[in-house]
Amino acid sequence: MLDQITIQEFSQTLSQPLIMPLEPGYDEARSVWNGMVDKRPAMIAKCTNVDDIKKCVNFAQSHNLLVSIKGGGHNVAGKAVCHDGLMIHLSQMNAVIVDPVKRTVRVESGATIGELDKETQKFGLATPVGIVSKTGIAGLTLGGGNGYLARKHGLTIDNLLSVELVTANGDFISANETENPDLFWAIRGGGGNFGVVTSFEFKLHEIGPEIMAAQIFYPIEDAKKVFTFYRDFTSNAADELAGYALIVRIPPADPFPEAFQGKTAIALLVGYAGSLDAGKAALAPLENFGNPILRVIMPMPYLALQTSFDQSAPNGIRNYWKAHYMDDLTDEAIDVLVNHTRHFPGAFSAVGLEPFGGAITRVEENATAFPQRSASYILGIFSGWIEPENDEKNINWTRELYNKMTPFASGGAYSNYLDHDDSDKVSASFGSNYSRLQDVKSKYDPNNFFKLNQNIIPKPDL
Structure with a gap:
C-alpha cells in the first residue's frame, strides 16, 4: 500500500491531479460501458499528453502497480478498469x-x-x-x-x-x-x-456525405425466411455492400408502429460504400422482399448511418457477449438460431450476423496479427439488460445459444468480442x-x- 505522500508527490507531476476514491468525479471516471463491471482503481490519472502517460508507466513500474488503460471504455470485458491499481484515462486525448x-x-x-x-x-x-x-x-x-x-x-x-x-x-x-x-x-x-x-x-x-442504405424490420415470425433471403442476397454481393441481419427489440418510438414497439423483430441493415446509383441497383432486391414492419431504403448521411445503432447500446446497461466465426449459414444453423431466439431476454439484446468477406479476405492471415480472414460472417450474441437480478438468466441464455451454434462455427474467436470469462479463447483469437x-x-x-x-x-x- 502506497503512502499518501508518495501518491501526492506523483499527482503533482501530472497535468491534472489524480482522482482518488471518494473524490468528486471518481465514479464517473472509473465507469465503463458495461454496467456489470464495478472495479475500484486506487487512483485515476486523466492524462492530457504523452508525458503524463510516460510518468504513469514509470510510476506504476517503480511501485509494482497494476495498470489499466481507458480509451472509450466500450470493451465488454471491462479491461479498461482495474481494482486497486492505476487507471490511465485517455478521454481528454481525443484530437x-x-x-x-x-x-x-x-x-x-x-x-x-x-x-x-x-x-x-x-x-x-x-x-x-x-x-x-x-x-x-x-x-x-x-x-x-x-x-x-x-x-x-x-x-x-x-x-x-x-x-x-x-x-x-x-x-x-x-x-x-x-x-x-x-x-x-x-x-x-x-x-x-x-x-x-x-x-x-x-x-x-x-465516402459520403451520403451513402445508399437500407434499414428494414420484419416480424420475428418471418425470421427463418429473412435469414434465408439474407444468405442468398449477400452470398455474391459486391465488396461495396455490407449487410447485417440482426434479431433485436423494436424501439418504443416513432416511426415504428405502436403495435410492434418493444417486440422482437429481425432487421436487415445494409450500407453501400459506392455511388448512389450503383447502391440503388444493388439494394433493389430489398424493395419488394417480404412484409416488413418498416422499410427505409434511401440515401442517408454517412454520419447518420454510423450513429443509428447508438440508442440500442446505451452506456451503463448490463452486457454479456459471445461470438462465433461462420463460413456458411446452413438451413440447420438458421433453424437453431431462430428457435433459440423465439425467447429473447434483455431489453437491449441483439443477435445476428455481421458481414465479412470482400477486401477482408484478400489480406493474408499472417500479414497482420489478425488471422481470422476467411469467414463469411461473425455471429454475435450481444445480451443487454438492466436488472441485476436477471444476470444469471441472461448469461445462461447467451451461453446456451453460443453452445448450440458451435457445431456450425468455423473456429477461432474475435478478440474484441471476448468477455471476462473467455481467457481460454485468447490464443484461439490469434490462431497461427x-x-x-x-x-x-x-x-x-x-x-x-x-x-x-x-x-x-x-x-x-x-
Whole structure:
C-alpha cells in the first residue's frame, strides 16, 4: 500500500491531479460501458499528453502497480478498469487531425469512432470503423475493427499507417512498416499488449456525405425466411455492400408502429460504400422482399448511418457477449438460431450476423496479427439488460445459444468480442500468429506489465 505522500508527490507531476476514491468525479471516471463491471482503481490519472502517460508507466513500474488503460471504455470485458491499481484515462486525448490532401488522419487514442467520423466527413472522407459511434477508436483498432466499409476497404487495422506509443519501460516510440515493423505487425490485431498507444494514423477514402442504405424490420415470425433471403442476397454481393441481419427489440418510438414497439423483430441493415446509383441497383432486391414492419431504403448521411445503432447500446446497461466465426449459414444453423431466439431476454439484446468477406479476405492471415480472414460472417450474441437480478438468466441464455451454434462455427474467436470469462479463447483469437505475437510481447513487454487486455503471455526465458 502506497503512502499518501508518495501518491501526492506523483499527482503533482501530472497535468491534472489524480482522482482518488471518494473524490468528486471518481465514479464517473472509473465507469465503463458495461454496467456489470464495478472495479475500484486506487487512483485515476486523466492524462492530457504523452508525458503524463510516460510518468504513469514509470510510476506504476517503480511501485509494482497494476495498470489499466481507458480509451472509450466500450470493451465488454471491462479491461479498461482495474481494482486497486492505476487507471490511465485517455478521454481528454481525443484530437483528430485530417490531412485532406494526403487523405490521412491522425487521431489520439482517447477519441471515439463518432469523433473521428465527424472530422473526416467534413472532407467527404472516412476510414473503416465500427457501427456504434461511442466505441473508442483505440480498442476497436487494436483488436481488428469491422463495419460498413470493411468489405470494400478492409478492417480498421488494414487502413492503419502508423502508431505512436509508450512502451513498458517508458519509452515513446513510433511503429510503421519501416520503423519497428515487428511491433507494427503485432499492434494490428494484437490488442493492448505492447504499450499505451497515444495516436493512430489512418488512410482515408472518399465516402459520403451520403451513402445508399437500407434499414428494414420484419416480424420475428418471418425470421427463418429473412435469414434465408439474407444468405442468398449477400452470398455474391459486391465488396461495396455490407449487410447485417440482426434479431433485436423494436424501439418504443416513432416511426415504428405502436403495435410492434418493444417486440422482437429481425432487421436487415445494409450500407453501400459506392455511388448512389450503383447502391440503388444493388439494394433493389430489398424493395419488394417480404412484409416488413418498416422499410427505409434511401440515401442517408454517412454520419447518420454510423450513429443509428447508438440508442440500442446505451452506456451503463448490463452486457454479456459471445461470438462465433461462420463460413456458411446452413438451413440447420438458421433453424437453431431462430428457435433459440423465439425467447429473447434483455431489453437491449441483439443477435445476428455481421458481414465479412470482400477486401477482408484478400489480406493474408499472417500479414497482420489478425488471422481470422476467411469467414463469411461473425455471429454475435450481444445480451443487454438492466436488472441485476436477471444476470444469471441472461448469461445462461447467451451461453446456451453460443453452445448450440458451435457445431456450425468455423473456429477461432474475435478478440474484441471476448468477455471476462473467455481467457481460454485468447490464443484461439490469434490462431497461427500466437507464437509470433509471444515473441513480440517478450521483446517489448517481457514482464507482462500490460496484462489487462486479451493477454498474450511472453515466452519464458530459456
